[in-house]
Amino acid sequence: MANFHHTLSIFLFALTISLPISLSQPPPNATCNGIFVSYAYTTGYPIAPNLLPADPTHQPYRFESTLTVLNNGLEELKSWQVFVGFRHREFLVSASDAVLADGTSLPADVSNGTVFAGSSLPDLKSAAQTAGDVNRMRARVGLVGTQFGVGVPNVPLPASLYLVNDGFSCPPMTKLGTNELHLCCIKAASNSPNTPLNKPRKTGDVTIMYDVIKSDDTNYWAQVTISNYNPIGRLDNWHLSWDWMRDEFIHSMRGAYPYIIDTSDCIFGRQGQYYQGMDFSTALNCERAPIIIDLPLTKANDTNLGLVPFCCRNGTILPPEMDHTKSKSAFLMQVFKNAPGREPNPDHPASELEDKRHVQSGLPMWATGEGRPEPVPRTPVAFLRRLQRLPAGRWFATPRGPSWRNRKCCVSFSAFFNDSVVPCNTCACGCKNYVNDTCSAAEPALLLPSEALLVPFENRTKYMKDWAKVKKMALPNPSPCGDNCGVSINWHVDSDYKSGWKARITLFNWGETDFADWFAAVQLDRAMPGFEEVYSFNGSVIPGANNTMFLQGLPGLNYLVAEKDGSNPRKNPPIPGTQQSDILFTKKTTPGIDVARGDGFPTKVYFNGEECSMPSVIPSSGRRKIGAATAFCSVLVALLVLLCLQQ
Ligand SMILES: *[C@@H]1O[C@H](CO)[C@@H](O)[C@H](O)[C@H]1NC(C)=O
Ligand SMILES: *[C@@H]1O[C@H](CO)[C@@H](O)[C@H](O)[C@H]1NC(C)=O
Ligand SMILES: *[C@@H]1O[C@H](CO)[C@@H](O)[C@H](O)[C@H]1NC(C)=O
Ligand SMILES: *[C@@H]1O[C@H](CO)[C@@H](O)[C@H](O)[C@H]1NC(C)=O
Ligand SMILES: *[C@@H]1O[C@H](CO)[C@@H](O)[C@H](O)[C@H]1NC(C)=O
Ligand SMILES: *[C@@H]1O[C@H](CO)[C@@H](O)[C@H](O)[C@H]1NC(C)=O
Ligand SMILES: *[C@@H]1O[C@H](CO)[C@@H](O)[C@H](O)[C@H]1NC(C)=O
Numbered sequence: 001m002a003n004f005h006h007t008l009s010i011f012l013f014a015l016t017i018s019l020p021i022s023l024s025q026p027p028p029n030a031t032c033n034g035i036f037v038s039y040a041y042t043t044g045y046p047i048a049p050n051l052l053p054a055d056p057t058h059q060p061y062r063f064e065s066t067l068t069v070l071n072n073g074l075e076e077l078k079s080w081q082v083f084v085g086f087r088h089r090e091f092l093v094s095a096s097d098a099v100l101a102d103g104t105s106l107p108a109d110v111s112n113g114t115v116f117a118g119s120s121l122p123d124l125k126s127a128a129q130t131a132g133d134v135n136r137m138r139a140r141v142g143l144v145g146t147q148f149g150v151g152v153p154n155v156p157l158p159a160s161l162y163l164v165n166d167g168f169s170c171p172p173m174t175k176l177g178t179n180e181l182h183l184c185c186i187k188a189a190s191n192s193p194n195t196p197l198n199k200p201r202k203t204g205d206v207t208i209m210y211d212v213i214k215s216d217d218t219n220y221w222a223q224v225t226i227s228n229y230n231p232i233g234r235l236d237n238w239h240l241s242w243d244w245m246r247d248e249f250i251h252s253m254r255g256a257y258p259y260i261i262d263t264s265d266c267i268f269g270r271q272g273q274y275y276q277g278m279d280f281s282t283a284l285n286c287e288r289a290p291i292i293i294d295l296p297l298t299k300a301n302d303t304n305l306g307l308v309p310f311c312c313r314n315g316t317i318l319p320p321e322m323d324h325t326k327s328k329s330a331f332l333m334q335v336f337k338n339a340p341g342r343e344p345n346p347d348h349p350a351s352e353l354e355d356k357r358h359v360q361s362g363l364p365m366w367a368t369g370e371g372r373p374e375p376v377p378r379t380p381v382a383f384l385r386r387l388q389r390l391p392a393g394r395w396f397a398t399p400r401g402p403s404w405r406n407r408k409c410c411v412s413f414s415a416f417f418n419d420s421v422v423p424c425n426t427c428a429c430g431c432k433n434y435v436n437d438t439c440s441a442a443e444p445a446l447l448l449p450s451e452a453l454l455v456p457f458e459n460r461t462k463y464m465k466d467w468a469k470v471k472k473m474a475l476p477n478p479s480p481c482g483d484n485c486g487v488s489i490n491w492h493v494d495s496d497y498k499s500g501w502k503a504r505i506t507l508f509n510w511g512e513t514d515f516a517d518w519f520a521a522v523q524l525d526r527a528m529p530g531f532e533e534v535y536s537f538n539g540s541v542i543p544g545a546n547n548t549m550f551l552q553g554l555p556g557l558n559y560l561v562a563e564k565d566g567s568n569p570r571k572n573p574p575i576p577g578t579q580q581s582d583i584l585f586t587k588k589t590t591p592g593i594d595v596a597r598g599d600g601f602p603t604k605v606y607f608n609g610e611e612c613s614m615p616s617v618i619p620s621s622g623r624r625k626i627g628a629a630t631a632f633c634s635v636l637v638a639l640l641v642l643l644c645l646q647q
């Protein structure tokens, strides 16, 4: 299958008006030999409600302004991005030929300033490359929005303005007249041949490729590929959405499906007028912002819906580290183009995908047994990822910090030199609203005997009380709440001798569903170069991340099963699904490592791509000297070796 990566070609027909030539002073855009950035306020007026003259600070005004980015340098400026530091509680309603770089759709609150990126002209050619074709050297963004409190004769101007792209130095901006700010950013001098301009594009965790593979007058086939490059990230239940800008609609699809099958927008819209006589009952979706979801595995070989390489993964995309054949999802779709009155843009179909590109996660979506997904009412979806535009139909996504709202897993620590377990933190995965304060969300978790780890939190009370008595610890009232995590992971330092040490990792599934293809990643800041072997899992140090180990089940053992009832549910508490392995380390490559005092405990642990909550303390060896334990172990090992040799 040939992929055509369409090069950018935009044709604008500019009306040239001869202006009286001012001989006295050339305009600043002519004297700049770098990237010229300007922000010019054009017009504005008060809009309702009319609060003047009583409350001038809350009076809203419409404003219109133009952001200009002009490449007067020698080389192409790829993926331009400009920060505009708005400061009058601006609410942006539209921006022509640009998107907000953080993926937010307009209208949007931009009161803290925002970064713009080009949409139809993301890369700015240089004059040398285009024989001075200004239309390919310059991006002009018309902004329309609302600001508060600045009325005539004052002019609302941003507090700052600069080019975001790496490798440029921007001087402070200069004011021209009352309504314009501008600056000239110069490529920073650098001796390294790998200047940011010729560095490869930034890659993201997730890229989305949109390739037009076949095109004719009225429609084209596109292949969309979502690839995961994060070594420890995964997507479950992906949803993909975008806005059509030119009244396109999806006629057919293989390898994925629209969330809603609905063509009424076509029948009553411009598409219906344009494609008169077309049978829209066979088309799939005419929404301006369709949501695409994956097909279940069973459709992979379906002659109507499947048979697309990398399709039909039930919305799951694994890390490439784990299985590169399962680290992407692909689908094909047939798109009908342009209703009348819209300029066709066959050279750059990817530009027809605009804004609002989200890989979303978290909706129930497939009704099994049917050829079509059951329409589920749309609910607000947490955007797991934020996508950024890259030219030629490629976007990248980066995880957004706060969206890892609630953790789903937690870690407990234990060690051979301490008979207590440091359990998962109180409310590590959130706390429900407990009625009548039956437990305390503020109390730190109490140390436990190791056998308590196998018991659901609800049934640990007795262990907690008895252990507090044995260890002469105060038992707070109410006692601390549980961790509420679906998965907990115990890291046990099992031995520590002169030449190496051993850890044991145990995964507990307290939830009601199995985890197929589970994986975990463990970050050990100092110990990882000594990694030797994992016995019961498939484990390896992630290439390029020398402090993180990747663990997954061996073939046939890649399920972390759900919690199940005890043998006698009245007497025995439920039993979590578990998986366990020993991990062996040598100390040869990590001289000076202090396993017991912290180097043997992970600083971060991930389960299925989600970062787990870590305990705040590590087991300590109390007054006992670690030296003694080490010596004891070495003696033990020496004895074992002797025994082996004698046999
Ligand atoms: C430079 O600025 C002048 C005056 O503001 C304007 O007329 C001209 O079109 C600009 N040139 C470019 C290449 O943007
Ligand atoms: C602007 O910044 C303030 C302070 O950091 C924050 O509280 C507010 O949510 C931000 N607003 C937007 C729209 O991001
Ligand atoms: C689809 O066909 C391929 C090759 O014949 C086979 O390996 C695969 O298991 C089939 N998948 C399903 C879901 O039936
Ligand atoms: C497909 O994904 C859904 C949602 O994540 C899950 O509930 C279901 O069990 C999965 N089906 C299969 C066959 O894995
Ligand atoms: C372990 O995982 C790697 C990478 O996914 C794979 O290439 C290898 O075959 C696996 N080994 C075993 C024994 O399953
Ligand atoms: C909570 O306390 C109220 C009043 O003290 C009581 O009526 C109610 O039954 C309690 N609920 C539970 C679940 O204990
Ligand atoms: C890990 O890799 C980084 C850079 O690749 C290197 O600077 C660091 O020394 C390495 N750490 C160890 C413990 O090998």
Ligand SMILES: *[C@@H]1O[C@H](CO)[C@@H](O)[C@H](O)[C@H]1NC(C)=O
Pocket: 458, 459, 569, 570, 571, 572, 573
């Ligand atoms: C475990 O705790 C649950 C919830 O408090 C309770 O219903 C169940 O009876 C307990 N099981 C045992 C064996 O104690």
Ligand SMILES: *[C@@H]1O[C@H](CO)[C@@H](O)[C@H](O)[C@H]1NC(C)=O
Pocket: 418, 419, 420, 422, 447, 617, 618, 619, 620, 621, 622, 623
């Ligand atoms: C075990 O470790 C915990 C946590 O560091 C500590 O509070 C406790 O005193 C230790 N117990 C012994 C016997 O050293």
